[in-house]
Amino acid sequence: MFQIDRMSEKPIYEQIIEQMKKLILLGIWNESDPLPSVRTLSRDLSINPNTLQKAYAELEASGLCFSDPGNGRFVSPYAVKILKAEQINRLDDIAEICAELALAGVPLERIIDCTRDAYHNAKRHKKGGAND
Amino acid sequence: MFQIDRMSEKPIYEQIIEQMKKLILLGIWNESDPLPSVRTLSRDLSINPNTLQKAYAELEASGLCFSDPGNGRFVSPYAVKILKAEQINRLDDIAEICAELALAGVPLERIIDCTRDAYHNAKRHKKGGAND
Amino acid sequence: MFQIDRMSEKPIYEQIIEQMKKLILLGIWNESDPLPSVRTLSRDLSINPNTLQKAYAELEASGLCFSDPGNGRFVSPYAVKILKAEQINRLDDIAEICAELALAGVPLERIIDCTRDAYHNAKRHKKGGAND
Amino acid sequence: MFQIDRMSEKPIYEQIIEQMKKLILLGIWNESDPLPSVRTLSRDLSINPNTLQKAYAELEASGLCFSDPGNGRFVSPYAVKILKAEQINRLDDIAEICAELALAGVPLERIIDCTRDAYHNAKRHKKGGAND
DNA sequence: GTGGTCTAGACCACT
């Protein structure tokens, strides 16, 4: 369920956070669903429990999940809402890149085409992939 | 001329590289122009000379500048061409973000509008800002 | 009758203890009243019976209730007296917070106003709420 | 400079956070002052570097300090402002305790006296203790 | 030297 790239410069715990956010956004993990336990997942992915603990702690700090000590960890009821709000900030990232591309002389048409393609691909993939 | 943000998580040497690239793309630094010396710049920015050395080494490695020992460092004649080629890869970054936004339910129109705005702003800013 | 917050960092058994103490202080549970049985309450709140057992054990240890084996658990005759004595220690907590607020520059007047308001609200609420 | 109680139920990293906040509020640590390094402090207090790292990470997450990797950690310019804002929420804690005391029959006068005493003691202590 | 990440393994409280 998780792809860890140990050679990536991105820390493992961030890779996990990112993928878990995606699972929630895609609706594969829903409100109140239990998250895999620290021990189980650390064994399955062969990563240290502390590394996972750190990932979970950060998810919890952002309000995406909560822990019921002795019982498990669960997707927070606000998770999807929080993630959607978070994602909108990504528009700023796009704006920044567009500015760079403008300076580099890339034509606007090319950027928009790329945008459209990526968007539609993602939509298609979502419909087909929700039962993965 | 350079803005260093010590609170940023981005290493100082990368901040420098990024800003120097922008100066070249904007045409503020042109082919064969001399780059500020390590000593001068390190004093002006209150930065460790080693940090600057690292930034320059990386610029040289990418072919953006060359050093004429005893004379200084200069913008390479291929600099602009290299940078423009480099920038095109950023389209992939845009594609990735678009995919995320698609999942988050942001309408495509909104993304394209944002793209357009950022692009035109950058173009305008370039014309007016070349004399900075 | 009980509000369990599984997202709270406070353990469930403590949440229960706290709320039972309040019920006694408010006079909703009186001397010799029977406490709900572990089995019933654990079913009603969807809580592990062990958790409840732990809460009751602690209440018994503080002398707030006693168990009559085969008959049930009952509010101890000394319960209210014990609780009142216990509460006085909370003055120390107030003192500690006041010290912090003083350092933060909050004016004393504001603290006292807040104290007064909370006190009177509680008094009013008690009179009206005893029939809950 | 730091008092760690290893027997306390409060985690070490929280004890550290608390005391550092106090040092900033008291003006003993000021904007841009360097914080003790993870290694130095961990040696001085005989606690594991990771435990300190956790404390610092949390301070950083609240915006109270920032790290300049390879250089050190420094008190954020917003630290005092953030702390003062944070402290005001403690009024709610006072209100809650007052409500409890009201139910327990503690007279309001007693609470207010306690408040006043604690406040003035703290003020006195601050003036005298700033040069510790 | 600094901070950041990761591993390995321990202990505790809670359910």
Added chain:
DNA sequence: GTGGTCTAGACCACG
């Protein structure tokens, strides 16, 4: 079983 904290010690990037 669960999560939370802590220790010990390693490695890396940065300045």
